[in-house]
Amino acid sequence: MSSLKIQDLHVRIGEKEIIRGLTLEIPKGEVHAIMGPNGSGKSTLSKAIGGHPDYTITSGDVLLDGVSILGMEPDERARQGLFLAFQYPMEIPGVSNANFLRAALNSRQSEGEEIEAVDFYEHLYEEMDKLEMRREFTSRAVNEGFSGGEKKRNEILQMAMLKPKYAILDETDSGLDIDALKIVSAGVNAQRGPNIGCLVITHYQRLLDYIVPDVVHVMVDGRIVRNGPKELALELEEKGYDFIKDALAEPVSA
Amino acid sequence: MSTVLLEEEMTDTPAAPARLLSAGPAAPGQEAAWEQFTKIPLPTRTDERWRFANVKDLDLSPYLQPQPVDETTREELLARSRGLEKAAGRMVFANDQLLSREVLSESLTRLGVVWLPLEQALVEYPDLLQQYFMREEAILGGQKFAALHASQVRTGMLLFVPRGIEIDLPVEAFHWLHGANSSCFPHTLIIAEERAKVTVVDYYESADTNAPGLACAVNDLWLGAGAQVTYVCAQNWSREALAFQINATVVGRDAQARSLFAQLGGRHVRSESVSHLRGPGGRSDMLALTVADNAQEVDARTFQIHEAPNTSSDLLYKNSLDDAARTIFSGLIRVDPGAQMTDAYQKVRNLLLSDDAEANSAPGLEIEADNVRCTHGATSGQIEQEELFYLMSRGISKRAAQKLIVNGFLQEVIERLDQPEIGARLAEMVQAKFAAHR
Ligand SMILES: Nc1ncnc2c1ncn2[C@@H]1O[C@H](COP(=O)(O)OP(=O)(O)O)[C@@H](O)[C@H]1O
Ligand SMILES: [Mg+2]
Numbered sequence: 196m197s198s199l200k201i202q203d204l205h206v207r208i209g210e211k212e213i214i215r216g217l218t219l220e221i222p223k224g225e226v227h228a229i230m231g232p233n234g235s236g237k238s239t240l241s242k243a244i245g246g247h248p249d250y251t252i253t254s255g256d257v258l259l260d261g262v263s264i265l266g267m268e269p270d271e272r273a274r275q276g277l278f279l280a281f282q283y284p285m286e287i288p289g290v291s292n293a294n295f296l297r298a299a300l301n302s303r304q305s306e307g308e309e310i311e312a313v314d315f316y317e318h319l320y321e322e323m324d325k326l327e328m329r330r331e332f333t334s335r336a337v338n339e340g341f342s343g344g345e346k347k348r349n350e351i352l353q354m355a356m357l358k359p360k361y362a363i364l365d366e367t368d369s370g371l372d373i374d375a376l377k378i379v380s381a382g383v384n385a386q387r388g389p390n391i392g393c394l395v396i397t398h399y400q401r402l403l404d405y406i407v408p409d410v411v412h413v414m415v416d417g418r419i420v421r422n423g424p425k426e427l428a429l430e431l432e433e434k435g436y437d438f439i440k441d442a443l444a445e446p447v448s449a
Numbered sequence: 450m451s452t453v454l455l456e457e458e459m460t461d462t463p464a465a466p467a468r469l470l471s472a473g474p475a476a477p478g479q480e481a482a483w484e485q486f487t488k489i490p491l492p493t494r495t496d497e498r499w500r501f502a503n504v505k506d507l508d509l510s511p512y513l514q515p516q517p518v519d520e521t522t523r524e525e526l527l528a529r530s531r532g533l534e535k536a537a538g539r540m541v542f543a544n545d546q547l548l549s550r551e552v553l554s555e556s557l558t559r560l561g562v563v564w565l566p567l568e569q570a571l572v573e574y575p576d577l578l579q580q581y582f583m584r585e586e587a588i589l590g591g592q593k594f595a596a597l598h599a600s601q602v603r604t605g606m607l608l609f610v611p612r613g614i615e616i617d618l619p620v621e622a623f624h625w626l627h628g629a630n631s632s633c634f635p636h637t638l639i640i641a642e643e644r645a646k647v648t649v650v651d652y653y654e655s656a657d658t659n660a661p662g663l664a665c666a667v668n669d670l671w672l673g674a675g676a677q678v679t680y681v682c683a684q685n686w687s688r689e690a691l692a693f694q695i696n697a698t699v700v701g702r703d704a705q706a707r708s709l710f711a712q713l714g715g716r717h718v719r720s721e722s723v724s725h726l727r728g729p730g731g732r733s734d735m736l737a738l739t740v741a742d743n744a745q746e747v748d749a750r751t752f753q754i755h756e757a758p759n760t761s762s763d764l765l766y767k768n769s770l771d772d773a774a775r776t777i778f779s780g781l782i783r784v785d786p787g788a789q790m791t792d793a794y795q796k797v798r799n800l801l802l803s804d805d806a807e808a809n810s811a812p813g814l815e816i817e818a819d820n821v822r823c824t825h826g827a828t829s830g831q832i833e834q835e836e837l838f839y840l841m842s843r844g845i846s847k848r849a850a851q852k853l854i855v856n857g858f859l860q861e862v863i864e865r866l867d868q869p870e871i872g873a874r875l876a877e878m879v880q881a882k883f884a885a886h887r
Contacts, residue, residue: 242838245838245842246841246842247838248834248838249834268841268847269838269841269842270841270842270843270844270845270846270847270850272842273841273842273843273844274844278842279842281839281842284839285833285835285836285838285839287836287839287840287853287854287857288857288858288860288861289856289857289858289859289860289861290853290854290856290857290860294853295840295843295853298840298843298845298849298850298853299840299843299844299845302843302844302845302846302849303844336857336860353843357843357844
């Protein structure tokens with residue numbers, strides 16, 4: 196029951212089917228990785244699970260701790276404990292990071308209640324320190340003018356503040372230099388534990404040296420084509436995606 | 450803080466207040482203005498300066514002359530006149546009657562600062578009024594309403610800051626409109642001499658946010674050489690009010706004017722703002738933010754007139770429109786023949802939150818000098834779906850996310866003020882408007 200379960204999911208953008216029967220289960224307490232070539236549908240999968248209105252789910256289901264979330268709006272899914280770290284985080288002009296995070300936390304309070312400002316900043320600064328983010332960041336507009344690395348750190352900071360049950364991290368390593376990668380990975384690892392399930396999406400094996408997954412899934416053309424232990428990532432790195440594509444004609448399920 | 454309350458005797462409310470249109474001038478000295486008002490016809494649809502405007506809204510017949518408020522109302526309105534935490538001075542008016550005048554620092558008076566209700570200034574400083582009171586004609590179409598104002602104005606704020614004097618804290622004035630169909634005629638006259646520096650905030654409020662009423666305001670800013678004046682007008686009349694506002698800003702040599710009009714209230718609001726860049730090196734920043742919803746119409750006309758060389762003007766107007774709201778922006782830039790090296794900028798942004806909302810923009814240029822830089826642009830758009838999804842993916846509801854985005858959109862205007870306390874107060878007022886929506 197305590198898992199994020201994706202059952203035979205089919206997703207379309209417009210007329211084009213991008214996710215074509217994908218099954219995956221991430222039990223709470225585990226970290227799973229999805230690896231796959233560009234264009235295989237990794238971002239589509241994460242946004243469809245998040246409830247993006249452009250992505251039509253034609254069949255299948257997504258269950259969060261046994262409850263289908265497909266009928267929920269994106270904000271409700273988030274309040275149920277889902278978190279998406281975006282591959283390309285949006286810039287929101289004029290909205291400060293502090294106000295944004297407060298609004299996100301307040302949305303989880305009961306009607307009419309608001310989080311205490313002092314507690315909020317204490318918590319925020321603590322998490323920012325872990326990610327080596329400067330204080331001035333709180334008053335800057337969300338992601339506006341941020342470097343690629345700053346944007347990714349900001350995603351992990353939001354995850355730390357919102358404490359999701361399940362987090363999907365979409366190419367959190369892209370655009371990061373090695374130092375930033377270490378900091379961001381440490382930020383994710385610090386959040387690992389029995390109360391969270393993570394799905395780490397990546398194109399490169401490198402990230403998985405730092406965030407070591409329990410299970411690796413390989414995704415090609417909108418399906419999972421292989422499952423395996425963390426060593427699978429190394430094999431993939433060595434032989435390339437073409438090897439998998441050629442070797443596997445039939446999809447498998449996890 | 451020392452408080453000086455005017456201990457004037459309150460007269461009993463007369464049985465029936467007179468209708469404005471049959472009332473005549475407020476005082477004998479205002480007869481000429483009244484005559485002018487009655488002579489000028491109401492604007493019509495064919496008048497270019499009223500293009501796009503719903504001129505049928507301009508009927509003045511329902512409105513009554515302002516009546517004094519009773520003691521209970523007075524106490525209530527004073528309590529509701531919440532401005533900035535720290536101000537150099539604060540006047541509170543209701544229905545064109547001075548309710549209170551709070552002075553923080555007497556030392557300013559000793560330095561020659563004159564800060565008086567208009568009627569008192571008329572007695573004590575007739576020369577100042579003679580020289581500056583409504584000396585710039587309304588040229589953007591509002592002549593009739595300027596004349597109405599001149600014929601009805603009873604009080605307001607005169608602030609004269611002598612050369613070299615800087616007032617650190619903002620000076621504030623509240624203007625309350627009270628009673629159904631009441632009218633009021635707020636007036637603010639700021640004269641900053643050479644190198645003087647001051648910030649003034651006007652708050653326009655209605656006691657009852659649903660009462661119909663008429664407000665017809667004039668605010669004029671005069672800047673001597675090197676003066677710096679920031680003027681903020683937070684317009685929050687009742688949602689049933691018909692409101693006019695006519696502003697002239699005259700900028701002397703190397704002076705810097707900055708004005709911000711926050712348009713929140715009103716059913717039909719007409720705002721006219723003219724900057725005269727009269728002395729070389731002068732600069733005027735013209736800012737406005739509008740939050741319009743339901744069937745509100747906010748009609749803004751502006752004029753950046755470069756009369757001297759090396760002057761600059763920078764206009765930023767941002768409108769957020771929901772429901773069936775309408776906004777109009779018509780802005781003209783003129784560069785006189787001798788005004789070389791002019792730098793004029795004009796930017797209008799409309800954010801449409803509803804398919805029924807309508808934003809009209811009409812920029813215009815009249816350039817008679819050859820070595821100038823003029824840029825203008827107006828755009829309209831909707832909330833980006835990707836921005837909305839990003840915020841919602843963090844648990845924020847669609848409505849709350851939209852509000853955050855609109856706030857962010859308006860923030861650029863508020864930041865241009867460069868006065869965090871006033872900015873925070875304006876942001877609060879915007880929030881309150883959102884909270885009251887529907
Ligand atoms: N908004 C969109 N509209 C149309 N096609 C899209 C859109 N987003 C993605 N696609 C297509 O869907 C496929 C999968 O893209 P994506 O999910 O971004 O892959 P990945 O994240 O694995 O690189 C690609 O062929 C891409 O061109
Ligand atoms: Mg992707």
